[in-house]
Amino acid sequence: MQHGAVLAQAPAAGAPPAAGAPAAAAPAGGVAAQQDPFTVENLVGDAVSLSNQAYPEIENALQRFKNGDLQGAKEYLDLAKQKYPKLPPVDLMLAKLQVFARNGEQARLLLESTVTNYPNDPEAYLLLADLAFAEGRTTESHALFEKAKSLVDKFNENAKRQQNFQIRVLAGLAAVHQRRQQWEPANELLVKWVELDPDSAAAHTRLGETLFRLKKPAEAFNEFKKARELNAQSGHPYVVLGQLFTQDAKLDEAKKAFEQAYKEDGKNEATGRAYAEWLIQQSQLDKAQQVAEEMRKNAPQSVAALMLDGLVAKMRNDPAGAEEALTQVLTVDPSNAGAINLLALILSESPNLAQQEKALRYAQMNAERFATNSQANITLAWILAKLNRGAESDAFLQKAVQGGQLNADSAYLVAKILVAKGQKENALKALEQVLQQAGSGMFMYRKEAETLVKELGGTVPAAGVPAPGAAAPAAAGAKPAAAPAGTQTLPVATPPAK
Secondary structure, rough: OOOOHHHOOOOOOOOOOOOOOOOOOOOOOOOOOOOOOOOHHHHHHHOOOOOOOOHHHHHHHHHOOOOHHHHHHHHHHHHHHOOOOOOOOOOHHHHHHHHHOOOOOHHHHHHHHHHHOOOOOHHHHHHHHHHHHHOOOOOHHHHHHHHHHHOOOOOOOOOOHHHHHHHHHHHHHHHHHOOOOOOOHHHOOOOOOOOOOOOOOHHHHHHHHHHHHHOHOOOOHHHHHHHHHHOOOOHHHHHHHHHHHHHHOOOOHHHHHHHHHHHHHOOHHHHHHHEEEHHHHHHOHHHHHHHHHHHHHOOOOOOOHHHHHHHHHHHOOOOHHHHHHHHHHHHOOOOOOOHHHHHHHHOOOOOOOHHHHHHHHHHHHHHHHOOOOOHHHHHHHHHHHOOOHHHHHHHHHHHHHHHHOOOOHHHHHHHHHHHHHOOOHHHHHHHHHHHHHHOOOOOOHHHHHHHHHHHHHOOOOOOOOOOOOOOOOOOOOOOOOOOOOOOOOOOOOOOOOO
């Protein structure tokens, strides 16, 4: 096993979510509950109307694919294409299914086939551009978006698909420029996106972020307000502003923005959580605990509030309080993967062997349910290593690395395992990298990681924002994003279909 490569697959694992990204269900140290991407809307919603038409052939294809029957899925998609000619090419739909399943190589083969057989269809180029963008190949992504752009204006087979392609080209090219911090050209493209689709909250949010980078915070704020008017799930305008000020290391302005958001909208769970997470990032754990407790008072059965309360208690060295909150999560949602994972980590730190065995059972439960989830496998590998079951630990460690994209907390556990194996140089490289890429984002084991770096003779990097162009998977607790070979919905750089 190439331990030195572990962190290459886990860039920016603790970085803050994109501006305006909604808070989600699994805080640091947790395993995010996986939403089912295999829906008719995700597969063909950008090509046909779903409001007054059922597509049983598509539903059957999705089920066959999930059951591992690829030929059966293709046969149903062939039937659907014959019945509904406006659907995309069959190989392209199959490629999307492979992306949903995170089978990047299979997706690419099918997209290459689509390009060969349907050279005038832009979507294969758009999907290839998204995959390249997600994997950090920005120049390749840029070229593919430009190729798609040259095809979109000529495309006349399906007006709905064409408009979707126009939006995706604008959003994708803007994402390339944003990654390169080329704010003026990004702004021009995002203005066009807003003009083409004025009801898109995502467009207004991204335009606002670019305006902020152009030193126009008042105009940016207005775009964030518009985004929330269009979609109540969008971040509170002051929360988004606070996140951006934090990225610019303007912490006084960020503090004012978050406090104003909490003052205006503190009973909103997403707003309260965003404020609490910011407080955690600033090491203001007592205040964060107060916010988490207030969230529990407002919504005693809220999984998000309970998870946050448990996380803060753990970080404040209150394992009993953390266990109480997380156990309460399991009374509300007995199979909650994030709570189970965090409980396993907390119980594994107990000197009591019975508690350690309980931690092992929790970790095994998650690893069985989420066999390809890197975080679940790392947690199990860590606990097995602590119980001196090295061979079993190595097997799950290898499985986790193959799964890719570790978050910051899992990367810290890998480093601890490497230290125990005597591979201190690899451990130090991993720790310095994850601390640098985590920036000021959520990182449950940040203090422990910094302490270990010093013990190994390294230098703790200054907290900051990940370098431009680095692939940035979601922060702990954010929805998965920009994951190589597929994410919850398509596409990555470009917006999901309406």
